[in-house]
């Protein structure tokens with residue numbers, strides 16, 4: 223391991239940040255652990271450009287941990303709609319309640335305690351501790367893993383525990399000695415991975431920028447830059463299909479609240495059948511209303527609805543790509559001639575004018591926006 227790099231890395235990186243790091247991002251330069259935490263969770267699987275738009279809105283609506291903990295989960299999910307990975311929103315809400323009940327409304331500064339909070343992993347705990355409390359504790363997100371794997375030519379697959387342990391050790395060894403430098407250092411290593419030592423076009427492989435670590439970086443010296451970090455090759459993502467019921471009565475649609483542990487957990491969506499491995503539906507006849515309802519609705523609801531619905535029409539088929547799977551949703555449009563009251567089964571008639579109050583999965587939101595009956599602003603609130 224190059225000792226000089228270990229000793230000089232933090233200083234060089236901080237100097238690099240002064241000249242070339244990102245500045246002016248709304249979540250930078252504050253020590254409020256609540257704001258740091260919200261930005262870190264939002265940035266986990268969302269592009270910076272999107273977070274720039276949504277983060278100010280979220281913290282305006284929920285300005286502190288107390289307000290977020292007291293909010294209804296549906297309100298939080300509605301505000302999160304479109305950002306994807308909805309477990310993050312559910313965890314934010316649960317974590318806020320945990321901070322209120324277990325830590326008297328104050329985030330702990332110890333990264334070990336932070337890591338016990340719902341949805342807070344070791345790297346996020348490190349970021350909160352470093353930014354808000356100036357703790358000398360490392361982060362190790364995907365960007366940092368890439369930088370370290372290249373600098374020190376770590377060749378194991380990054381999903382493997384031994385590789386991860388080694389990267390955590392390196393991340394700790396490289397920290398600046400002065401706690402006051404922790405916020406700028408942490409921001410710098412995030413920025414360096416996001417803008418200079420990028421996955422496909424690191425600056426050392428072309429262009430005019432000169433990497434400050436080019437002469438010490440083991441991957442650069444041995445021509446391994448683009449082959450590090452190594453990843454285990456993923457199997458091809460499976461394809462699923464399901465039927466979805468676009469049930470309408472007047473200006474209302476029938477929505478169903480999804481179980482909290484499912485995909486799009488806790489959001490409101492159109493009632494759907496179980497997912498099955500996709501098969502070609504070419505030449506398949508339309509289902510009867512009875513068969514469709516049987517696949518989608520509880521038996522007693524299906525029996526009631528059959529009395530007020532006469533026909534079913536094939537609507538759109540939409541493909542949605544998740545990280546590890548693809549889902550083909552076939553929508554079936556059915557009109558009810560009378561409003562049927564429901565109790566239980568998490569079913570609710572929702573006027574189109576009120577859809578903006580409900581957290582909806584993005585493809586369902588887009589579909590409903592596409593219905594000519596929906597006013598353009600109904601879903602944007």
Ligand code: SF4
Pocket residue numbers: 369372373418419420424425426427433434435436439441442447
């Ligand atoms: S030399 Fe290239 S691979 Fe190495 S740290 Fe710099 S940008 Fe990254």
